[in-house]
Amino acid sequence: MQPVSPPSQDPRGFLETLFAAAVARADPMQVVAAYLPPRPEGRLVVIGAGKASARMAEAVEAVYGPCEGLVLTRYGYARPRQGIEIVEAAHPVPDQAGLEATARLLDLLSGLGPEDHVLALISGGGSALLCAPIEGLTLEDKRAVNAALLASGAPISAMNVVRKQLSRVKGGRLGAACAPARLLNLIISDVPGDDPSEIASGPTVGDTSTPEQALEIIERWSIDVPEAVRAALERQGEQGPDRVVPDDPRLARSETRIVAAPAQSLEAAAEIARAAGCEVRMLGDALEGEARDLAVTQARAAREIAEGLAPEAAPVLLLSGGECTVTRRGQGRGGPNAEFVLAAAIELAGDPRIHLLACDTDGVDGADEVAGAYAGPATPLDTAKQALRDNDAHGYFGRIGGQIVTGPTLTNVNDFRALLVLPPV
Structure with missing residues (x-):
């Protein structure tokens, strides 16, 4: 010292x-290596989203060498890479780059088998960077929701409930897309309590929130959202969305480690x-x-x-x-x-x-x-x-x-x- x-x-x-x-103390180059197991045999796909995710990817490749994968971070936050592709997008309000990169991320995960491995690098900021609206919503709808949430004064936990219910990747859905591969989540916490389901809206861990809760939050905090958003949440509640709860079988082969916290x-x-x-x-x-x-x-x-x-x-x-x-x-x-x-x-x-x-x-x-x-x-x-x-x-x-x-x-x-x-x- x-x-x-x-x-x-x-x-x-x-x-x-x-x-x-x-x-x-929270520099990924100082903390990530201690949480990495020996590089697994077979195919390893590295994914990630957040303001720290590119630096986390840099730390992973410092240990493993070149890796296959795609990580999404904020404009100006890219880092040198050996194999992992780094894509920059907008934060705190999503943009077209984030929308396209999230679609590519899902494509990368399609077709994985039980012998494959996924390493997910998640940090704060992923809520805006990962952008995959549910059916009936557009990028502009998501942009309007994010802007309204940020101006509302609602706590981050409440904002993330709304975000999860409007996304095809948040609330554990990205983790479910990794199945049946084995999944290791390395997470840097930026939320009170370090709950993995709250960090970046919990894209790779199970979730218990509901569309009804999202609607209640919108009312409680007087959040001005497009009518299409209300309609989508009501439709989600009526149809029974594809929720990924903590004990979902698709997450049975996943493990989560917090590598840095406040x-x-x-x-x-x-x-x-x-x-x-x-x-x-x-x-x-x-x-x-x-x-x-x-x-x-x-x-x-x-x-x-x-x-x-x-x-x-x-x-x-x-x-x-x-x-x-x-x-x-x-x-x-x-x-x-x-x-x-x-x-x-x-x-x-x-x-x-x-x-x-x-x-x-x-x-x-x-x-x-x-x-x-x-x-x-x-x-x-x-x-x-x-x-x-x-x-x-x-x-x-x-x-x-x-x-x-x-x-x-x-x-x-x-x-x-x-x-x-x-x-x-």
Whole structure:
């Protein structure tokens, strides 16, 4: 572990170092190899989808050598390959490239036999990248649904229920398409609780959700979906869809392993913070809810801690993960991590003892090519409240130099939030 300067010397740099450590802990090149069995005899087909899937494929071929397969990732996230084909498509709203690549993925799996093997590399982002609408829906319908879900404020678990019921590959259907071959799923978790059926809408693992639940979610969260989507869900419920439940015989020869998860990345950051003399308090790796509401809660907790710190006390670091949401009411582009930082900064009102950073570990907060934001005592707040009303946190931090921009991190273990409370001088 490299020595780190005391957090009081450069609080922003210190927090950025912690975030970088969290990302590095989930680098597929560092974690995938340990979960790979010896290369199987016979035909091996590698498939995958997600923001980390191309890097995962790179890690697989570093161990196995050239492999047959196709992996679908976000634009700008491709990696060098030996044999596996890497296809880039749009995220968070699907596009034609994703539609065509998903069809090719299904074709690749057709005709596999019991002696064949499939290695599935799944990570967050696969929900949008894998695009195979059920009968009666078009790509434009799926695009409209995804956009409406992202703006609704619904938690990721609810969004994924809707996505599963509108797809021919999600909710275990891609896994069923691998039968009768043997299937090994290697998964990087980006969801609270690390449930494989929630990650990328669970394309290769069994699922228990129903079309009726999807319709209830649409009503509860007032999600504005095309009429064709409602009709398709109602038709699915009436006809009895081809559900792939956890004990489905088509999944009898499948195995699932989580290779990286938010808790591990938070602990990697905590180790560095402790070595630098901080007291670390973990608030949880599976926190959900409106970003601005969680921000107020954590900001108040940080201020309460600050009030009780003596000058000789150790700095206190509050760490948390999970996935916040933004209900978009203004004309901004959202971004739950940036909105968290903006709302917390407003609540702290320039408190001289508290610095904070929140970023998405995939390097993309919402739909913007920005990981998140930093705020501290010197962060200007003159127009911050208006920016929050407009859901324009990204624009605000872009104007004042508070953005954290990493570019593609090639992994995805959800949000990283850190509040640093320094003792009084």
